[in-house]
Amino acid sequence: MTDAPHRLADLGVIVVAAGRGERLGAGTPKAFTELGGRTLIEHAVRTVSALSEPGQLVLVVSEARAAEALDIAAAVPLDSRWTVSIAHGGRERHESVRFGIEALHDGIRTVLVHDAARPLTPPEVFERVAAAVRRTGQSAVPAVAVADTLKERGEGGTVSATVDRSALVAVQTPQGFPLDVLAAAHQTAQEREGGASDDDAPTDDAELVQRAGGTVHLVEGSPYAHKLTRPADLLMLEGLLAGAAGAPHGARGAHARTEEGSR
Ligand code: C5P
16 A cells, blocks of 8 residues: 555446457457457556546456456556456346456445446546446436437337437446445345346346436436447447547547557
8 A cells, every 4th residue: 555645445347348249240259359459358448547546447257258358457557556356257247247246345335337348438437427426325327318219119110109308318338336235236136036037137237226226317428438239330439439539639538548559
């Protein structure tokens, strides 16, 4: 420990990167595919390295890729007050998150859960989410307005209704939680899992907290937090990366990466 005027690190960042990425069809797990010459895992570690406070980073990867993930993280210049841990992934995303929670050290109070599949999420979004969790003592997720008109699918491929989108938002990651709230929500979900169908599987962590009756606050997300799912998303992300590197006020994360890359 140093006696620098920082509070003790209480921030945990769990990066879930254990998905197979079948919809991308890259033949390699999605988090190990490259965007702009760097794996998605490396993008995530570099973004964390640009945060204004230290903490514990947990990379959740398949057992077969654990050593590779550690090598990638070790090559990124992270503040020495960060610790990096590896957890092995589960069959479903929520199981991977649970294993990530189990890898957190004592003393972690605020946890951000982030998809490696959103490689260009700016550090500002991480910081906004963490600040909202600390300010409210509750959960917080980044969100953006829905641009498309939304319709409900009816019988035989027809439209049955137009949905009022004014109250709707699209939610991204990192999602932030007081650790005790997230751990309790996952514990409850695990206990109920036996009776649940696949249709009932939560698609994000906030959903587990909502099911447990918790309040989830919305903070401003970012178009840079676009998720890589299909091959076309890779083209979009490459465009965002090129734009951010060239723009004077682009995403700070992309700038941090550019500057570090040229050191
Ligand atoms: O499959 P999808 O893109 O929705 O996954 C979102 C994130 O969750 C990805 O970063 C993926 O690596 C991660 N994941 C995981 N373990 C799983 C499934 C998905 O860590 N079993």
